Amino acid sequence: MATPDTFRDIARYYDPIMSHVNYERWYFIATALARLLPPEFVHLDAACGTGNLTKRLRKIGWNSMGVDLSEAMLRAGQKGAVHPVTAVADLRALPFRGGVHYVTCLFDSLNFILTVEEMRAAIHEFGAALKDGGVLYFDTVTERMITQHFHGQRWTEKNGRFSTTWSSHYDRATSTAETHIQVDRGPGCIVRERVFSTQELMAALADAGFTLLGQFDAETWRPPGRRTTRVEYVATKGATPHASRRFLEAKREIQGWLPA
Numbered sequence: 001m002a003t004p005d006t007f008r009d010i011a012r013y014y015d016p017i018m019s020h021v022n023y024e025r026w027y028f029i030a031t032a033l034a035r036l037l038p039p040e041f042v043h044l045d046a047a048c049g050t051g052n053l054t055k056r057l058r059k060i061g062w063n064s065m066g067v068d069l070s071e072a073m074l075r076a077g078q079k080g081a082v083h084p085v086t087a088v089a090d091l092r093a094l095p096f097r098g099g100v101h102y103v104t105c106l107f108d109s110l111n112f113i114l115t116v117e118e119m120r121a122a123i124h125e126f127g128a129a130l131k132d133g134g135v136l137y138f139d140t141v142t143e144r145m146i147t148q149h150f151h152g153q154r155w156t157e158k159n160g161r162f163s164t165t166w167s168s169h170y171d172r173a174t175s176t177a178e179t180h181i182q183v184d185r186g187p188g189c190i191v192r193e194r195v196f197s198t199q200e201l202m203a204a205l206a207d208a209g210f211t212l213l214g215q216f217d218a219e220t221w222r223p224p225g226r227r228t229t230r231v232e233y234v235a236t237k238g239a240t241p242h243a244s245r246r247f248l249e250a251k252r253e254i255q256g257w258l259p260a
């Protein structure tokens, strides 16, 4: 059975709705981590959405492509001067086997997968897509993010020529948040996000043959703590001792760039 495109009815509004989002931060970190890669590399932005990151990276000459489950999101991204190279694909069954050097999966895209088994399948697919020594950079939101900013909340915001109303509920028993997003009086959509623990994610990485280089609070790139709302993970496929030194350099550069 085909998976429904939950973003279909809001895809064309996605970029204005997200215009406040700091893509510059992901761009900076994604490029800082490229020092772990060979000079010529293939980059896959998994769950690229409208291709905000992919487009920026293609602009600086990267061989970047994006995949996403939502055809509507990919279509909405085909505007502007730089057209991302994209295809419809499911994180849980990626059409790549070993030809990719670098996978990014950002803006909590992995949280849109709703079971631990399927999250594990997606991480396995990242490993299958990557060459040995390849790099994976992804993020996930924490329960604190959902309970602080979404649970039981309803608000309307103005996004230029339209308004967006959000209402959200978090179910602790299933670690799943359900958010209704409505543009003006349109049909809107319901998106669901699942919170995964660090232990679940680290076990999935280890079982898929990754070596974790680090996990960080996204705001500071210091170790995650109680107040962390987003965690970023960096891992390599297989054991790559040579990567550690270059990773330390990248980490220093990222920490120096982020506000203290």
Ligand SMILES: C[S@@+](CC[C@H](N)C(=O)[O-])C[C@H]1O[C@@H](n2cnc3c(N)ncnc32)[C@H](O)[C@@H]1O
Pocket: 007, 046, 047, 048, 049, 050, 051, 052, 053, 067, 068, 069, 070, 073, 089, 090, 091, 092, 105, 106, 107, 108, 109, 112, 113
């Ligand atoms: C919050 S958006 C982030 C998009 C993009 N990474 C960005 O930074 O703007 C989450 C994206 O994950 C995609 N997605 C959700 N489940 C997916 C799956 N199983 N396979 C591929 N993409 C998926 C959605 O279609 C959506 O575009």
